[in-house]
């Protein structure tokens with residue numbers, strides 16, 4: 001099961017931000033690259049309904065509804081994602097609407113904190129965390145919901161080398177497919193498919209060993 005974009009356009013303030021995007025995405029790891037302002041974040045937000053197309057359709061499998069239930073989203077800025085004062089409360093928040101038994105909520109939180117080596121942050125105040133710690137807590141908040149697919153918008157920008165490596169290990173072991181927008185081209189090198197977006201269109205679409213060097217060459221011109 002994958003995402004399908006059919007002739008998707010997004011227009012804002014009378015300007016076309018994304019134009020006629022038609023794609024079927026079934027690969028396990030998909031990277032999205034492109035210059036600032038090219039439309040990458042707008043494209044990614046379409047995956048879970050944070051953005052709606054001005055025309056065209058976005059489907060997960062057969063459904064256009066309830067994309068948010070299927071698709072988890074990690075924001076570029078973790079402050080957009082963390083809402084509760086305590087880390088543990090914040091992680092439980094994402095599970096509230098799912099009406100899970102309390103024991104399962106606790107078990108999921110403990111497991112994710114352990115897997116990300118974040119157990120020491122469980123009782124910390126979220127507003128006192130460093131940027132990188134917040135980014136890791138935001139990742140934990142996505143993982144506890146066990147989405148079918150996960151979108152990451154610039155997930156490593158605030159991370160130090162240790163946490164970046166932790167993130168990369170986590171990404172490598174995630175069972176779900178993931179779509180990652182990043183300017184960190186090394187992060188995407190081992191991916192299955194890379195989309196290069198330029199001026200709101202898919203400029204190139206293929207294997208990283210083809211698309212990334214071509215993008216680098218364009219940037220050097």
Ligand SMILES: Nc1ncnc2c1ncn2[C@@H]1O[C@H](COP(=O)(O)OP(=O)(O)OP(=O)(O)O)[C@@H](O)[C@H]1O
Pocket residue numbers: 012013017034035036037038039040041042043
């Ligand atoms: N609400 C809005 N109204 C008008 N223009 C917008 C709006 N949201 C985004 N844009 C414009 O759409 C374009 C694409 O923005 P987007 O954030 O998708 O780019 P991006 O490729 O993710 O950029 P970056 O790499 O800098 O994060 C930009 O020119 C931006 O200014």
